[in-house]
Amino acid sequence: LPMPETSWISRTRTILFVPVNIIPLIAFRVIFGGIMLWEVWRYFNYTRIYRYWIEPDLYFTYYGFGWVQPLPGDGMYWLWAGIGVLSVLIGIGLFYRVSSILFFFVFTYTFLLDQTQYLNHFYLIVLIAFIMMFLPLGRAWSVEAWLRPKLRQATIPGWQFYWLRIQLSIPYVYGGIAKLNADWLRGEPMRDWVLRRAEVPVIGPYLLTDFSPYFFSYGGLFFDLLVVPFILWRRTRWLAFTAAVFFHLMNAWLFPIGIFPWFMIGALLLYLPP
Numbered sequence: 268l269p270m271p272e273t274s275w276i277s278r279t280r281t282i283l284f285v286p287v288n289i290i291p292l293i294a295f296r297v298i299f300g301g302i303m304l305w306e307v308w309r310y311f312n313y314t315r316i317y318r319y320w321i322e323p324d325l326y327f328t329y330y331g332f333g334w335v336q337p338l339p340g341d342g343m344y345w346l347w348a349g350i351g352v353l354s355v356l357i358g359i360g361l362f363y364r365v366s367s368i369l370f371f372f373v374f375t376y377t378f379l380l381d382q383t384q385y386l387n388h389f390y391l392i393v394l395i396a397f398i399m400m401f402l403p404l405g406r407a408w409s410v411e412a413w414l415r416p417k418l419r420q421a422t423i424p425g426w427q428f429y430w431l432r433i434q435l436s437i438p439y440v441y442g443g444i445a446k447l448n449a450d451w452l453r454g455e456p457m458r459d460w461v462l463r464r465a466e467v468p469v470i471g472p473y474l475l476t477d478f479s480p481y482f483f484s485y486g487g488l489f490f491d492l493l494v495v496p497f498i499l500w501r502r503t504r505w506l507a508f509t510a511a512v513f514f515h516l517m518n519a520w521l522f523p524i525g526i527f528p529w530f531m532i533g534a535l536l537l538y539l540p541p
Contacts, residue, residue, distance in 0.1 A: 276440055279354075281464070282425055282429075283424065283426040283429070284424050284425060284426065285424075285425050286423065286424065286425070287422060287424075287425050287541035288421070288467055288541040289407050289420060289422055289423045289541075290344060290407070290408075290541075291536050291537055291539065291541055292402060292427070292428060292431065293360075293402055293407050293408045293409075293430070294533075294536050295358065295431070295533065295534065295537055296331050296357060296358065296363075296399070296404040297358050297408075298312060298528075298530075298533035298536075299354075299357060299358070299395070299399070299525075299533070300354045300355060300356075300357040300358020300359070301354075302526050302529055302530050303350070303351075303354035303356050303357075303370075303392070304351055304355060304534065305526060306525070306526050307347055307348075307350050307351035307354060308351070309525070309526075311344075313345065316343050316347055318345055319380075319384050320337040320343045320377075320380060320381070321337070321343060321383065323411050326381045327381055327383050327541075328379070328380070328381065328382065329379055329382055330500060332379045332385045334379055335376065335379045336380070337380055340494075341434065341513075346376075346377070347377075347379060348371065349369075350370065350377075352372055353369055353370040353373065354370070357370060357399075359409065359410050360405040360407075360408065360409020360410050360411050361405075361409070361410040361411060362405075362411070363404055363405025363411060364400075364405065364408065367396065367400045367404075368398045368400050370396055370413070371393070371396040371397055371399075371400055372395055372460065374389075374486055375382075375393050375396075376393065376395060378390070378393055384428055386522070386525070386527075387438070387527075388525070388527035388530060391530075392530075394434055395431070395434060395435070398430055398434060398500040399431075400425075402423070402427050402428075402431070403420055403423060404503060404530060406418050406419060406420035406517075407419060407420055407421065409457065415451050421540070428537070428541060431438075431537060432447060432538065433535045434458060435531075435537060436495045436533045438496055438531075439491050440491065440492065440495060441497050442487075442491040443488055443489075443490075443491030443492035443493075444492075446484070446487065446488040446491065447488070451488065452485075453485055454480035454481050454482070457480045457483045457484045457487075458480035458492065459475040460483075460521075460522065461479050461521070462474065462475070462478055464521050464522070467520070467521065477525060484495050487514075490511075490514055491509065493507075494507055494510065494514075495538075496511065498511065498538045499538065504538075504539075508535060508538070508539075511531075511532075511535055512532055512535065515528035515529070515531050515532045517529065519539035
């Protein structure tokens, strides 16, 4: 006779395989494609392709990836144009499976070219792109679903939804853990960062006070450690959601960290009930 399942196994199986609405993931697909297309435009507009991979004579490759080298001639321009095309295809849901696979490998290739161009959020995009290869995100609100109605899918197993949510939670939680060090707790390097932004309107004079580095340091620390559990708890969800939007908007306003704040604001949709 089969052994009876314990209650926690039964609950876990229910959570992992119960069908959930696919729409939050579809919204994330559209946001992901749009933001990555914007990043491609930024790389062309700010001549980063030339400065990062054509002008230098030396590249600091990752251990074991010395064989990964920039394309010759105008190859890197064409490569980033291809990333833009793939971003559009992902966003509109056309050839989604092929587009998501190609995006992962091409973007990972650019990420591995030079350690000196490392960005935390590019590493996160590599991980997210890897997960997106396995998700059926072209099955709803997409050109594919419009052309082939039989492909349409209204729900997905819960594990696909939570896989992406867990990956997006790691930067918050680990970011908080990483801030538990002597430098951060005494207001460094935030003291230097806020002093550089003292010219911003309204709050600029307050950034010059002795209190501001500690406010931003400890505020960022507690936000990173607490936002995920608070946004998942129904009673504090909307308060945490609002705080997260405000946090990322402040980062976008005060610090030059590119697409990361906007990417994470879009990803907040995945913390709402499917």
